[in-house]
Amino acid sequence: ILNVEQSPQSLHVQEGDSTNFTCSFPSSNFYALHWYRWETAKSPEALFVMTLNGDEKKKGRISATLNTKEGYSYLYIKGSQPEDSATYLCAFLYNQGGKLIFGQGTELSVKP
Amino acid sequence: DTEVTQTPKHLVMGMTNKKSLKCEQHMGHRAMYWYKQKAKKPPELMFVYSYEKLSINESVPSRFSPECPNSSLLNLHLHALQPEDSALYLCASSQGATTPPTDTQYFGPGTRLTVL
Numbered sequence: 001i002l003n004v005e006q007s008p009q010s011l012h013v014q015e016g017d018s019t020n021f022t023c024s025f026p027s028s029n030f031y032a033l034h035w036y037r038w039e040t041a042k043s044p045e046a047l048f049v050m051t052l053n054g055d056e057k058k059k060g061r062i063s064a065t066l067n068t069k070e071g072y073s074y075l076y077i078k079g080s081q082p083e084d085s086a087t088y089l090c091a092f093l094y095n096q097g098g099k100l101i102f103g104q105g106t107e108l109s110v111k112p
Numbered sequence: 113d114t115e116v117t118q119t120p121k122h123l124v125m126g127m128t129n130k131k132s133l134k135c136e137q138h139m140g141h142r143a144m145y146w147y148k149q150k151a152k153k154p155p156e157l158m159f160v161y162s163y164e165k166l167s168i169n170e171s172v173p174s175r176f177s178p179e180c181p182n183s184s185l186l187n188l189h190l191h192a193l194q195p196e197d198s199a200l201y202l203c204a205s206s207q208g209a210t211t212p213p214t215d216t217q218y219f220g221p222g223t224r225l226t227v228l
Contacts, residue, residue: 004154031214032214034216034217036219041221042221043116043218043219043220043221043222044155044202044219045219046216046217046218046219049214049215049216051214089154089155093214099157099160099168099170100157100217101154102154102155102156103154104152104153104154105154
């Protein structure tokens with residue numbers, strides 16, 4: 001059974017704090033790792049698709065790293081803002097099925 | 113236009129009803145997906161259509177019947193559902209240029225389904 005774990009489950013920070021979350025996935029049969037940002041009552045929004053070991057991607061204040069050999073990815077948010085409050089989902093794509101397997105998400109709340 | 117639209121936003125149905133969920137995208141994407149998300153759980157893949165053909169069916173009960181009438185539209189027909197089928201149903205699309213599809217999936221906002 002392929003399992004994707006995210007930690008922490010929830011995080012409460014103050015505006016201006018930097019934060020990071022972890023996504024752990026099976027290191028075998030790796031094809032791609034997706035990160036999504038999901039605000040309540042809105043569509044999940046794609047942040048990054050990462051495919052290569054050592055990949056680092058950046059979008060504004062958000063960045064992500066990937067280690068496929070040990071099976072983890074980190075998502076960093078620098079200087080969190082209240083509008084960053086959302087659930088951050090990672091999803092693992094393995095090379096045998098074409099199916100995205102989602103983690104349970106990290107729920108981030110940023111207080112002004 | 114990078115939007116995936118889903119209708120209706122909310123649906124309440126009885127166990128004997130027949131209803132349909134609709135998903136539409138105009139990005140020229142050739143892969144479309146249905147996901148189911150129960151409260152506090154991650155989204156789970158139900159179906160994948162690639163170039164209007166069903167390519168993945170994740171052993172979904174036959175009371176859920178997908179249909180892809182053209183490259184922009186994806187329907188999910190519902191019949192004789194159970195209360196445990198109540199969930200958020202998400203549609204997504206991607207360019208679908210690779211197999212398996214590694215490209216970004218664009219999601220709609222979902223249909224919140226309640227089965228009484």
